[in-house]
Amino acid sequence: MGKAAEIDIVSVSKIYGATTAVDTISLKIPAGTYCCLLGPSGCGKTSTLRMIAGHETISSGDIRLGNKVVTDSPPAKRGTAMMFQSYALFPHLDLVDNVGFSLKMKGVDREQRRARALTMLKLMQMDDYATRRPAQLSGGQQQRVALARALITDPEALLLDEPLSALDPFLKIRMRAELKKLQTDLGITFVHVTHSQEEAMALADLIVVMNDGKIEQAAHPRTVFERPATAFVARFMGDHNVISGYVTTSVNDLVTFEIPGGIFLSASGEAEPGAPIDIGVRTDRVRISDAAAPGFGFTGIVANIEYRGSSVKLSVTGAGIDDFTVIVSDQAFFERPVSVGDAIPLAWDINDAIILGRLDS
Template sequence: MSKAAEIDIASVSKVYGATTAVHAISLKIPAGSYCCFLGPSGCGKTSTLRMIAGHESISSGDIRLGNTVVTDFPPAKRGTAMMFQSYALFPHLDLIDNVAFSLKMKGVGKDERRAKALEMLKLMQMEAYATRRPAQLSGGQQQRVALARALITDPEALLLDEPLSALDPFLKIRMRAELKKLQKTLGITFVHVTHSQEEAMALADMIVVMNDGKIEQAAAPRQVFERPATAFVARFMGDHNVLSGRVVSAEGGVITLKVPEGQTFSVRGKGRKVGEPVDIGIRTDRVRLEAPAEKTLGFHGVVSNIEYRGASVKITAIGAGSDDFTVIASDGDYFAKPVSIGDAVSLSWTLEDAVLLGRP
């Protein structure tokens, strides 16, 4: 396999007519890492992937692969390979010819390209199916063939556009493990677009959260989970509640904010002035269904929804300006003191469970 390449995206924008899909983003993806672009539909993540691949022109800025600026290179000259969401296999060709297709286009001899295709199918544990056609395969098997076809060109970076979205939940989890293993085995850079938080957390060394054509945060999964950079990241990842208000005091490394409903809350942090708007995030699994005591913060709310999840129970409450303040309680804690929809509840957490969120 060829060496992995660092991908350097420098002030890259994509404009379609009057619409800007990607706003001057800059990002370095380390060589040999597994990077997931994550965000809602229309946030610019697929446009960014297609610009790295060369399937989409860049309106302004540059993309560098290793030491080479590839901004104006056609896809075949970039050292990247793309695996599409639809797999795009040729129905009339057997698996060997499907996998060998790009080598055929490059004029590689029949015996050589078929031998290399078989080697790739072996890597994917698909050699037993080499003479079959795509229609005779399951979704997971078709995916392995599409991967083999993308990897046969020895790319420095493999680009994956929502590769698991067509698979059933059990197969998704299995293919996740296989993708991670494959990336570690090959050692090349993987860039993977998804709208699934769980998928990104499971696979990535680096998660890039996009919203509205901009990067909100690019960091290791644990940092994105524990210290979301903005209110959008906190809400999108789903593991923090967000409370918004205005700063009423900022001293001794603690900022106190007041929400429109009148309650005050504190968070550790600096650099905020009295009167300015501020957002804080509170981990959903750290909130307790008990009244705030001397050392804790909290408020009184009303239960609006309850979801049983097996090992945990998700309780949603309304209060402090939030209509979906969430508590993730262990099943043991919840069933020891259950609550019902419409009940008044007390919610509390410690100062350490809150994070000061930035503004994009």
């Protein structure tokens, strides 16, 4: 395969009429990275991908691929290849002609393009199906053909728009492993749009969490998981509780703040007294305990219990917090079981309460 390209997105916006779909984002995706653009529907991730591909015009800003500015280049001249959610295979062509189609458009002769197409089908372990048509294939097989067709152009970056959304859960997990292996083997840059946190965590070296046309955080999966940058990231990744209030004091690297219900909690760091504050507390670091240090716990009422096999998820209300999640190991739960309606004391360590940043709006 060809070389990988660094992708540099510089102050890029996309405006449709009165709607700003992508709002002045800047992002560097290093060459050879598996990058996942992650966020809810309508956050701007697909528009961003389509602007990198050249299928969407850029309202302002620039996109560089390697050392060339591709802002105004047509898709075929960019060195990118796009794999669409629907796979978009031609029903009347066999797999060899489907995969070799872009080479046909470039005027490559039939023998040569069929040979290249067979090589790509072999890479995807689909060479035994070469004479079949798309309708004779399963979803996972169609996806492999769509990948072969995208990769035959020898792109520097492969762009994938929710490529796993049409597959059943078991096949999703298998295809995830295949995509990761393929990206490692080829060494090219992959940019993959998804709304699944689990998919992004499993695949990416770089997760870019988007919300409302802006980038909330761009970092390695472990950083996004352990140190979410904002309340949105903490909530969206689902592994932190977010507690909001107003700062009362900030002394010796300890911030104390008041939350509704007249309860005072603390977190390490600095903040201005009177300022609004959001903190994140990891759901799996909260324990049911009688001995909470002041400011690092509260008593809540169990609203729901979900058994998840190796862990148990408790939903708790109290201290002005509607929905506080606690994940305990199955062993810890069944040693000290609780029931819906019970009042339980919750506690966490000072290191497990992190102050979340806010995007300047």
